[in-house]
Amino acid sequence: MTVSQQIITIGMVILGTVLTRFLPFLLFSAGKSTPPYIRYLGRVLPSAVFGLLVVYSLKDTRVLTGNHGLPELLASVLVIALHIWKRQMLISIAGGTIAYMLLVQFVF
Amino acid sequence: MQTKRTVLLRALRAAFPHTIPIFAGFWFLGLTYGIYMNVSGFSFWYPMLISATVFAGSIEFVAVNMLLGAFDPLQALFMTLMVNARHLFYGISMLDRYRGMGLKKIYLIFGMCDETFSINYTARIPEDIDRGWFMFFVTLLNHFYWFSGATLGGVFGSLIQFDTTGLEFVMPAMFIVIFMEQWLKEEQHMGAFVGIGACLLCLAVFGPARFIIPSMIAILAILTAMKPSFEKGKVLP
Numbered sequence: 001m002t003v004s005q006q007i008i009t010i011g012m013v014i015l016g017t018v019l020t021r022f023l024p025f026l027l028f029s030a031g032k033s034t035p036p037y038i039r040y041l042g043r044v045l046p047s048a049v050f051g052l053l054v055v056y057s058l059k060d061t062r063v064l065t066g067n068h069g070l071p072e073l074l075a076s077v078l079v080i081a082l083h084i085w086k087r088q089m090l091i092s093i094a095g096g097t098i099a100y101m102l103l104v105q106f107v108f
Numbered sequence: 109m110q111t112k113r114t115v116l117l118r119a120l121r122a123a124f125p126h127t128i129p130i131f132a133g134f135w136f137l138g139l140t141y142g143i144y145m146n147v148s149g150f151s152f153w154y155p156m157l158i159s160a161t162v163f164a165g166s167i168e169f170v171a172v173n174m175l176l177g178a179f180d181p182l183q184a185l186f187m188t189l190m191v192n193a194r195h196l197f198y199g200i201s202m203l204d205r206y207r208g209m210g211l212k213k214i215y216l217i218f219g220m221c222d223e224t225f226s227i228n229y230t231a232r233i234p235e236d237i238d239r240g241w242f243m244f245f246v247t248l249l250n251h252f253y254w255f256s257g258a259t260l261g262g263v264f265g266s267l268i269q270f271d272t273t274g275l276e277f278v279m280p281a282m283f284i285v286i287f288m289e290q291w292l293k294e295e296q297h298m299g300a301f302v303g304i305g306a307c308l309l310c311l312a313v314f315g316p317a318r319f320i321i322p323s324m325i326a327i328l329a330i331l332t333a334m335k336p337s338f339e340k341g342k343v344l345p
Contacts, residue, residue, distance in 0.1 A: 001175060001178075001179050005179040006175055008179075008181050009171070009174050009175060009179065009181060009184045010157075010158055010161070010162070010171065010175075011181075012181045012182075012184040012185040012188065013158075013162055013167055013168075013171050013174070013184055013185075013188045014161050014162055015185060015188075016167075016184075016185050016186075016187075016188025016189045016192060017162055017163075017164045017167060017188055017192050017195070018218065019189065020188075020189060020192040020193055020194075020195035020196055020199075021192075021195045021198070021199060021217050021218065021220050022199070022217055022218075023196060023199060024196060024199030024200045024202075024203060025199055025203065025206070025213075025217055028200075028203055034203060037332075037335070038200060038203070040331075040335055040338070040339075041200050041328075041331065042200050042201050042203055042204065044298060044299040044302075044331050044334075044338065045197050045200055045201050045299065045327075045331065046201045046229055046290060046299065047287075047290050047291070047294060047297065047298075047299030047300040047303060048197075048299040048300065048302050048303030048306075048327045048331065049194070049197045049198065049201065049303060050226065050230075050283065050286055050287040050290050050300070050303065051287060051299075051300050051301075051302070051303025051304035051305075051307060052194065052197075052303050052307050052320075052323060052324075052327070053222055053226065053283040053286075053287070054280065054283045054284055054287050054304065055303075055304065055307035055308060055311060055323075056194075056283075056307070056320065057279045057280040057283050058280045059311060059316040059319070060316055071274075072277070072280070075277055075281070076280070076281075076284055079281045079284045079285060080284065080288065083284075083285055083288050084288075089126075089129070089285050089289075090125070090128060090129065092281070092284075092285050093129045093278060093281040093282050093285055094129075096277065096281040096284075097132075097274070097275065097277045097278045097281050100274045100277035100281075101273065101274035101275060101277070102274075103274070104273055104274040105273050105274060
């Protein structure tokens with residue numbers, strides 16, 4: 001690939017990313033009031049999206065082979081337990097991550 | 109009356125702690141991305157410029173293969189739209205929150221990656237902190253972490269020796285916490301159940317490489333079907 005072809009390729013990636021981010025604001029902004037259906041989605045979507053992100057960030061966990069996703073499961077349970085106990089974002093995230101690192105480096 | 113400088117400093121100070129887990133995650137992922145570009149034969153200019161202009165992690169990894177393959181701009185565009193389609197949902201959720209932010213809004217939307225959206229949507233911003241500047245600094249700090257990580261990875265490439273196996277769990281850990289924060293704040297959990305359920309089902313059926321678009325369609329369909337009962341207040345969970 002030549003440099004100009006590379007620039008065009010990256011330009012397309014930038015265009016695609018910017019489109020997905022700006023489109024809702026272009027469609028439903030500027031003076032006009034947002035349609036009720038979109039307002040409803042704006043209220044119920046976030047929780048679903050956070051669920052999607054949890055699944056998305058763990059999508060490569062192998063449940064059927066290897067260690068059957070046991071390190072991921074244990075570390076996730078620890079994150080949830082820490083967060084219920086202290087409700088301190090940084091403690092929950094650091095605790096779960098350190099536990100996961102120890103598990104995959106020394107236990108599994 | 110606070111001066112502009114104090115408003116900015118206070119917003120920055122309030123925003124920074126929220127971005128610390130993302131600093132860890134983005135430096136790790138950004139370094140990995142830069143190293144990956146480096147060993148794929150690209151100079152550090154590539155990860156540096158791409159991380160600054162694209163700022164969407166997963167598609168940047170995919171773009172390495174695009175750059176190594178045959179020239180196909182349309183495929184590059186469609187691939188990007190597919191991988192990043194979830195941003196549409198972020199935009200719909202942020203319509204109200206980003207309203208009236210002036211020129212900052214353009215940058216807030218440009219920099220709305222998974223992590224920035226999650227923080228800006230859920231963070232409990234103190235009353236005396238300017239919301240616009242808070243969200244601006246969350247976006248800017250995250251952008252900077254990603255950019256600096258990718259650039260350093262590209263510069264030092266394979267020289268870096270580290271046993272950070274497992275550090276990548278910082279991202280799922282953060283999303284679990286954000287999911288819980290949202291759960292604790294909301295009155296009913298219809299969206300949360302629909303999101304987790306539909307995505308797990310689609311992941312099982314379509315596999316990790318292809319489940320996002322089917323999941324989004326399933327989520328939209330189920331939430332749309334539930335709209336009447338939601339409005340009557342009949343939704344139980």
